[in-house]
Amino acid sequence: MKKIILTGDRPTGKLHLGHFVGSLSNRIRLQDDYDQFIMIADVQALTDNADNPLKVRNNIMELALDYMAAGIDPKRSTIFIQSLIPELAELTVYFLNLVTLSRLQLNPTIKDEMKQKGYGSNIPVGFLVYPISQAADILGFKADLVPAGADQLPMIEQANEIAEKFNRIYEPVFPKVAPMMSDFSRLLGTDGQAKMSKSLGNVIYLSDSFENIKEKVMSMYTDSGHLKVSDPGKVEGNMVFYYLDVFDKDREGLEDLKNRYQKGGVGDVEVKRRLIAVLDGLLKPIREKRELLAQDKAGVMRILEEGSAKARDIVAKNLREVKKAMKIDYI
Ligand code: TRP
Numbered sequence: 001m002k003k004i005i006l007t008g009d010r011p012t013g014k015l016h017l018g019h020f021v022g023s024l025s026n027r028i029r030l031q032d033d034y035d036q037f038i039m040i041a042d043v044q045a046l047t048d049n050a051d052n053p054l055k056v057r058n059n060i061m062e063l064a065l066d067y068m069a070a071g072i073d074p075k076r077s078t079i080f081i082q083s084l085i086p087e088l089a090e091l092t093v094y095f096l097n098l099v100t101l102s103r104l105q106l107n108p109t110i111k112d113e114m115k116q117k118g119y120g121s122n123i124p125v126g127f128l129v130y131p132i133s134q135a136a137d138i139l140g141f142k143a144d145l146v147p148a149g150a151d152q153l154p155m156i157e158q159a160n161e162i163a164e165k166f167n168r169i170y171e172p173v174f175p176k177v178a179p180m181m182s183d184f185s186r187l188l189g190t191d192g193q194a195k196m197s198k199s200l201g202n203v204i205y206l207s208d209s210f211e212n213i214k215e216k217v218m219s220m221y222t223d224s225g226h227l228k229v230s231d232p233g234k235v236e237g238n239m240v241f242y243y244l245d246v247f248d249k250d251r252e253g254l255e256d257l258k259n260r261y262q263k264g265g266v267g268d269v270e271v272k273r274r275l276i277a278v279l280d281g282l283l284k285p286i287r288e289k290r291e292l293l294a295q296d297k298a299g300v301m302r303i304l305e306e307g308s309a310k311a312r313d314i315v316a317k318n319l320r321e322v323k324k325a326m327k328i329d330y331i
Contacts, residue, residue, distance in 0.1 A: 005030060006143035008039030011059035012049065015066040016203040018187040018196035021246060026147055026182050028071040036077040037141055037311055038067065043082045043089065044134065047127040048117065064300050066206050069290035074303045084308035087315045091136040091322065098165045099132055107131050109154045135159035139174050140315040148179040149186065171325035187246065190216050192239050204279065206286050213283065217276045222268045232264040240271050248278045
């Protein structure tokens, strides 16, 4: 039996290079060795987008296209929509009884997000309790592993606490879930900020055109001391070299370029041209596959429907076990 991985994203925007190095490439690598479920978390997205349902709805298709174009194969991974599994919502309701308000308020991820969004005490209750809903996602599948960056670790901890409490009060239904840390945690934004993020406007999308990529790379900063081509340039802190370090597969060519740049005699445009070629080399096949898939959106929806039906069967079976343990299996 393969181990079960549960992972997913909120459908609030298109995926970008940060997602690619942080999570997508791992998912693509893992899809043969694990039973992988990839959730389009529309219910969770609504916890802070209740007044913007079309944003969530439209991004379900964008996310599915990004996944499949990047190399998630729906025959090997199950892609599904969270709201098509109402059993997850039911499980959330039972779990609500196992967590205290003060425990939720101590969740570092929630604390950060509350501050970021400036909620104060006007926080939507649904948002405050989304760690419990996320625990239901994870435990509803009896997932063994959840891939996570540092900011998702508190979510996994919360899921394990709920599982332990449930197992203690009722019956031992849930296995322990372990985080699966990716080697690459966070890609810097094109402006050098700590995170590539849509709201910071420093992203390169998987679906960006050649022109988009060119424009974004051309506006990256390099080394402010590198004024003339003949000046020696700095590689550290130079965003163009940072991205080359992450994405350029021709390591020898890159080392040679770094040496020549540091000696002086290499213009920023040459370095940027190289990065444009490297990024377009990565994104062109994704972009082309995405365009092809987008010609048959009904086909994509069918894949999500089938994935959701398969995922629902698993959660429904686990929920029956939960209800039996809770003595609410009346008929
Ligand atoms: N929290 C994830 C995000 O913000 C989405 C998500 C919801 C998720 N439920 C999950 C991820 C369960 C892993 C496991 O994108």
